[in-house]
Amino acid sequence: MFHIISYILFLSISSYITIDVGRRCYNAGKYYLEYIIHDTNLCLTINRILLGCYYLINLGYIAISLTIWDKVNSMEQVLAVTAVRIGYIALILCVLHYINIFALYFLKKNLTIK
Template structure:
């Protein structure tokens, strides 16, 4: 019983975080990409591709992480396991976000040098 509750809690929290962060990065990323690339149509295409890949990667990781879930026997374990799993998702989102920003920054820097 505790496993099902922890699955549902984890899926709802992590899916909400993933979708909300993706939407926010998509909206804010438009301006960042236009500043870097200076081509509105290309920026929109790149932003949509990044959003799609972001959702696929994160929601796939969320689904796969359920397979390695330990048996939860108490409310304390439920909260602990769910908090650790949600924290892992948040850290992954943070790392992916900064990798994208730095990659685009260095691509822009290399394009302007040549």
């Protein structure tokens, strides 16, 4: 019973985080990409590709996370296991976000030098 509760809690929270963060990064990323690249069509294409990759990475992590779930026997363990899994998702998103920002920054730097 606790196992199912932890699955439902994890899936609902991780789905909300994935969709909300993806939407926010997509909307804010348009302006950042236009600042760097100065081509509206290319910016839109890159932004869509980044959003698609973002969703695929998150769905993959969520699926893998469900297969290696710890045994849950109490409500305390439900909260602990779910919090750890959600924390991993938040860390992964943070790292990916900063990698994208730095990669695009260095891409702009290299494009303006040449």
